[in-house]
Amino acid sequence: MRALSSLLLLVAIPAALAVKSHDFKTCSQAGFCRRGRALSARAAAHPQWTSPYSVDADSLSISSDQATFTAGVKSAIYPDIKFGLEVRVHDDGVVRVKMDEVGGLRKRYDEAASWALIAEPKISKDIQWTVGTKDIRAVYGDKKDVEVVVSFEPLTVTLYRNGKEQVVLNGRGLLHLEHFRKKEDAKPEEVTSEEALESEGTQQVLKTPNLHAWFEGEEEDALWEETFSSWTDTKPKGPESLSIDITFPNHGHVYGIPQHASSLDLRTTTGESPYYTDPYRLYNADTFEYLADSTMSLYGSIPVMHAHSADSTVAVFNAVGSETWIDIAHSSVSSTETHWISESGILDVFIMPGPTPKDIFAQYTRLTGTQALPADWSLGYHQCRWNYVSSEDIRAVQKKFDEEDIPVDVFWLDIEYAEEHKYFIWDKKNFPDPVDMTNDVAASSRKMVVIIDPHFKRTSSYPVYQEAVDRGLIVKQKDGQTDYEGWCWSGSSAWVDFFNPAAWDWWKTLFKTYKLGDDKFSWTESTEDVFIWNDMNEPSIFNGPEISMPRDNIHYGGWEHRDLHNINGMLFSNLTSQAITVRGEVPKRPFVLTRAFYAGSQRFGAMWTGDNLGTWEHMAVGIKMVLANSIAGFAFTDVGGFFGNPDPEMLVRWYHVGAFSPFFRAHAHIDTKRREPYLLDEPYKGMVKDILRRRYSMLPIWYTAFREASTTGLPVARPHYVAFPKDEAGFSLDDQYFIGSSGLLVKPVTEKGAKEATVYLPPNELFYDYDSYNLYRSPATGKKITVAAELDQLPLFILGGSILPTRERPRRSSSVMRHDPITLQVALDASSSARGELYLDDGVTFNHQQGQIVWREFSAEKSGKGIKISSRDLTTQHLASAVDSVALTTYDPANAFAQSISSVRVEKIAVLGLGAKPSSVKVVGGKELEWEYSSGVSASGKKEGSSSLLVIKDPAVSVASDWEIVVQA
């Protein structure tokens, strides 16, 4: 959270106040980005441009396991500089391409992947590299349909499937690793084209007298120092930027590289008619009050891009931790060119071969892990504000929620709980009894989340700061010796260097809720019901360049801040989430919300879309951002309006958006009016209450979707192209999406005064309106329908063929619903079948990893002239067929958790789209059930309109056991 009007700030740092785009660099204000774009402009201007990088075939060496080869690489421009190339194929077909300078003056930062990856990837066992005169290649894959080819002269890496190019590295000749040099001889000796031509095979294109000028430009541009606004970056290492072009022939759409306030389908930034003038930027930054349509950096950076077409999806993960700019050009309707320009680091690119979105998620998950299964209560509603001012305020807010019977799970405290913003230390004037306050919240089965930021007030009376100093853990200034000092909420502050292993165990001790044996600080004034919000971890520094840390600051291992800036925030949330997990006697699932993130951050908790504005544009772009984050691994993101005072109409719509986001938190700036749902007037209050109750009724659907995300990487908020990868009409859709694999399709309304909404339905499917049970059919071309969307209506549909589990008894919080009965909505498809899943466990411990779970499949299928609805154990099925990675070695359908919910029954089944009134409905082996039927349109027919509805009342079957219900025609 970031203030515009705090008095403290006004006095301390006026420079950071006027936050507008000019606080942040454009490409033309960043030396290395200018150089990268100039390189690409020169390439475009030379019709015969060729990359000067080539593989030295004589140096080629294939490892004994056959999967990896290494080779030397030369640059015709700098014949004396040596580079090393390493290419390996993983056992799932991912190709990793690494290139670094060898024997240079210094070492390039090469640790980005090590922070992102969960483990060293397994190497393929069935690779056979074939070395030719011009290239080295390998064919692999189950169908031997994938081929990777590394060409020597110039160096390119191409991935083919079925003989078609999918991904090409350096196809446009923009690969460039600026080598380390000495300032004195920064200007290289001229290499004339004649000399270069002598170097083996170099293309004849080099007609210009000065090769350096031809490739690197006439002028040296900001190689050794640059200024931005009032800040000077000393750049003692000189130039070391990394440029690589990645082309996706045969793929017309690209997605990913969050976080930007922009469309899901990434737009053109360069060439003839760019939509944006600047490349997409990845540089974690506190871009508060950000623009609603821009390539500017936001709080997190995930350098992952999907490329998609109707018959193929491929992806790349460019493991770089420094600032990176990405130009995109849609060179034709069916092809996309990208250019990645990074400030420092080695080339370390992972090419994911797909060929479906599902495969991409599996491949990316094997690299960086999945979202951990969250605690179930964290999917409930979170009430946040900067700030609830006292313990009494928290108690009063909780009381109001209860009086109005509005569900809520978590109350949040922003920075003002902490005395002088010394995190962990309560401001005793306003929070005299933090443990009692937390216990009062917990007594109503709710939790608290409290902010812990990474800026530590520099005062010896603050034990957290003092312990960090004593241990030598503070990030250093450019001299590498002196502790860095900057300004943040706490005034003069220091930042712990979480790249230093000595910080890791220490940080965990701070969160222990009991007294440690020595004088060391531990958080005795907290309980295991307190969870954590890590904010400002980009890091945000009010008096730093671009409101962050100077790039020449020094971290553990001597690395400069510039090298690892985008990774920095991830380590903080990693360690915090570990600390929360192990603080008590029994490890429990953590909840840590982080603002800054990198590839891999999904393992450590939730993130949100940062300090947005309470405007319709921000509400709309928030949905797109949630989708973009979710394809880069983050199942867990939220939406809310931070600044401004949304009117009741906007607030109601925003609650709809939030209730259909994986993470659902309301938040508000300190200067905004109070806007807790109970403060609304009718009819708005009732509307918001209904929305919240709907969210709670759907928690089983959300939790089941999170189970899937936590094992397969498939996103909870699922974009259309992921759900329907062959439906070209849906490739740019980012204002409607699906919830996991449930079949729920939602289209939040984000326009003022809307009365109706248009929803796109993919080809050859049935959809049922969730509220009216109206049935729609889409033809082979797909279709758009217009539905009523008054303020109390949300366009929400069930895909024919789905079964949804819900809990229809409104309660005050999610934890008290754990033993509530289940309702099933069976939405038949045209062949009168349907399927769905329900996943349950204790919601808080790690016992699920030992098989303490209930995971059911519900299905409906034709049986004679009627249908049969049944429930089966899914874990057993998956263990038998190894369909996905259920990491269970032992599993017993009668496990203790399953037994603990054996009395939880199905209390109602609604069947939509049945052909005719049944003659009987029975549980197999039981007597006739009570049921009601109202006639209407049937799924197997041709008509649209109000669907038939069979309601089976209280079949009294257990959710944890097998059963079969026969509906006879």
Ligand SMILES: *[C@@H]1O[C@H](CO)[C@@H](O)[C@H](O)[C@H]1NC(C)=O
């Ligand atoms: C971060 O998290 C992973 C687990 O996902 C762990 O193995 C690693 O050691 C952690 N620590 C740091 C400092 O990144």
